[in-house]
Amino acid sequence: MTISDYPEQWPVTATKDHFQGRVFGVRTDTVEMPGDDVADRDYIVHIGSVAVLALDDDDRVLMIRQYRHAAGHQLWELPAGLRDVEGEPLAETAARELAEEAGHQAATWYTLVDLMSSPGMTNERIRVFLARDLSPVEIDFVRTHEETDMPVEWIPLPDAVELALMGKIHNSPAVAGILAAYAASAEGFHTLRPSDAPEA
Template structure:
């Protein structure tokens, strides 16, 4: 028997939603501009009228793909990430930095560019804020199946770290074991791998959202920050 906690609040399934909310901004300061993200500080009015200073990165958002073949193997890349001084195993992913490009089209482009793969079956696997305490990045991870080789889009040239990454494959079950064993650390891989394994064993992939499902959390963030 497990003892309960006094005054505990247990949410029902219909209440398990992150709620959009935007506290008033009394001041905004640009602290630095980068190639991908800008570093800013906001003076935020808390509900008790205290002014909080919060520094964070403004980010365009990204998409990623867990591409699963008929033998339950996932297409991956190994890429150097300088801030953490590691070469990480990651799923194909890329920025939402092309004006008016649909989210699914961006994911399809990244899959072709990074691992030379196309897919016939696309589902939304999971949506997340990658590090909401310091980074305003929205990330949508897709599941792609029905894989086939494809050439990279015309004009695509790998630059920077991408010029030195390679394509690898790994069974989904092995990835789950490596994540839980503390051997794999990329948050996109961790989230996507665990979500894919969970979906597979909890009703099957047909229970996932369609590829064109609304991305409300991203749209709400863009609207709240004037970037919509």
């Protein structure tokens, strides 16, 4: 058996949208189940996001700290953002977020890992990129709200792995990106997909 996720959509007999905000909505689908049964499934409809594991020449991970109201925490995260520009290639979205949130640009990009953040409750998809060959960049961008004060720290990749495994870092794209980068580093990152790799 080949182990690989694949798309499949069971028939939906009814849909009800309960809420629609700027970033996500809440929906109930009535889904045909095996055995001639139907069941309601509530979920969050999300526009999707990207994250960037930026790794410098000393194999240090660029991390930012951001307040997350829903979680009630200040979280150490990777630069990340929403897929909120229609038609924009995901690598360009990631490059924009890296510049806006962390003041850096990268000359080399790879697809590091693709995530479904919580597939039992949302259709959100997150692509985490690996960015290398970094340099500072200044752009005309004003940070507001939670982004007003986001300190940047450079953490050696093995230390970041240890922090994730010790439960010191909780943000899911950060944990997945750190562990994926550490695993990929064993092969010199040569097994990674290109930055424009299609999503499944």
